Amino acid sequence: MKYLFVEYPKCSTCQKAKVWLQSKKIEFEDRHIVEDVPTFEELTNWISKSGLEIKKFFNTSGLVYKNMQLKEKLDNMSDEEKIKLLASNGMLIKRPLLVGENFVLVGFREKNWEEFV
Numbered sequence: 001m002k003y004l005f006v007e008y009p010k011c012s013t014c015q016k017a018k019v020w021l022q023s024k025k026i027e028f029e030d031r032h033i034v035e036d037v038p039t040f041e042e043l044t045n046w047i048s049k050s051g052l053e054i055k056k057f058f059n060t061s062g063l064v065y066k067n068m069q070l071k072e073k074l075d076n077m078s079d080e081e082k083i084k085l086l087a088s089n090g091m092l093i094k095r096p097l098l099v100g101e102n103f104v105l106v107g108f109r110e111k112n113w114e115e116f117v
Contacts, residue, residue, distance in 0.1 A: 003028040003117070006038065006097035014096040017108035021098075026117055028098075033090035038097075040087040046097065047083070050104040054082045057094055057106060064091045 005021060005028040007014035021028055038046070047054055055074060059065055070092075074082060086092050098105040103116050 001027075001101060004031060004097075004099040005029065006031045006033050006093075006095060006099065008033050008090070008095050011095055013108050017096045017098070017113070020108070020110060020113065021117075024117065033093055033095055033097075035090075037090040038087060038093065040083055043083050043086050043093075046099060046104040049099075049102065050106060052106060054079055054086075057086055058082075059092055059094045062091055064089055 003021075003026065005018065007018065007030065009015070009032065018030075043057070047057060050056075058070065058074070060071070065071075070085075077085070094106050096108055098113065098117070100116060105113060105116060
């Protein structure tokens, strides 16, 4: 099984996750989250597969999130509006993402990744 690894290369957490995948000899396709922003359809699918709330897909510590003051705005947005917003700017999406056939992992927690990979 080849996984999709969605990352921002300058992100230290993404770098750790990539090294972890490589150390385990896990095959993956690498995708730059800013140069190739996930589409509305992909995000809708991934959110469904992840079992997480849409809010968990937002990079809440990122500058774009903070500058847009999304903490106050998200509660008043529909799910469709939230996903469209995520699809508009890769820097809004929490990373890294690891997409498998039946799961999507958001952020890197080694113990969690061990369970799925």
